[in-house]
Amino acid sequence: MEHGRxxxxxxxxxxxxxxxxxxxxxxxxxxxxxxxxxxxxxxRIIQWYTPHLQPFGITYPQYLVFLVxxxxxxxxxxxxxxxxxxxxxxxxxxxxRMESHGWITRVRSDLDERQVMIQLTDQGRQLQSQxxxxxxxLMQCISPNSPDPEALSAFRHVLWQLIQLPE
Numbered sequence: 539m540e541h542g543r544x545x546x547x548x549x550x551x552x553x554x555x556x557x558x559x560x561x562x563x564x565x566x567x568x569x570x571x572x573x574x575x576x577x578x579x580x581x582r583i584i585q586w587y588t589p590h591l592q593p594f595g596i597t598y599p600q601y602l603v604f605l606v607x608x609x610x611x612x613x614x615x616x617x618x619x620x621x622x623x624x625x626x627x628x629x630x631x632x633x634x635r636m637e638s639h640g641w642i643t644r645v646r647s648d649l650d651e652r653q654v655m656i657q658l659t660d661q662g663r664q665l666q667s668q669x670x671x672x673x674x675x676l677m678q679c680i681s682p683n684s685p686d687p688e689a690l691s692a693f694r695h696v697l698w699q700l701i702q703l704p705e
Contacts, residue, residue, distance in 0.1 A: 576697075586679040590672055594665060595639065599632055601669070607642070607658050608666045614653045615644075623701070641665065 568574050584598045591601055606613060606621045615626050615633065622629075633656060636642045641662035647653035680690075 583676070586676055587672070590669075590675055594668065596665070596669075600636055600641075601672075603629075603632065603636065603656075604641075604658075604662065604665060604669075607656065607662070612655055612657045614647070614655055616653070618656060636662075 564570065587598050587601065591598065596604070602622055603618060606618050610617075610621070613621075615629055618624075618633075619626055619629050633642065633644060637644055639661075640659055643657050643659060645655045645657065647655055
């Protein structure tokens with residue numbers, strides 16, 4: 539008898555759990571999440587960049603640092619972090635690897651020793667011309683299946699709005 543009661547309790551818990559899961563499932567389905575398509579699209583775009591960066595020995599995060607330095611020249615680690623939304627604990631090892639390749643130099647500021655200035659070397663500046671057509675190559679990867687350029691521009695605008703929301 540006791541065993542029979544446990545079966546009933548277990549079955550009722552299973553039904554209760556099932557009902558709770560049904561109720562929550564619409565909100566918790568992967569397909570209804572904003573975060574997942576953004577994450578998956580980001581990973582896909584990085585996958586498209588990778589074969590174009592590998593011949594130069596550059597990773598995607600390093601490419602982002604190059605984009606900042608090509609546009610804004612000498613920057614502190616903090617300033618680069620602000621552009622890329624990365625902390626110095628993430629950037630420092632990345633910048634050390636870039637320095638070991640001879641692409642950048644890291645120099646302590648004369649005005650404030652706590653600040654490390656990041657400067658491109660000649661080799662780092664040369665990569666700018668070597669990678670100048672990379673955005674067009676990426677668009678060629680995307681364009682057979684993508685929306686029109688205006689839709690992509692509008693989408694990029696929405697993404698920037700999301701990025702700029704307070705934490």
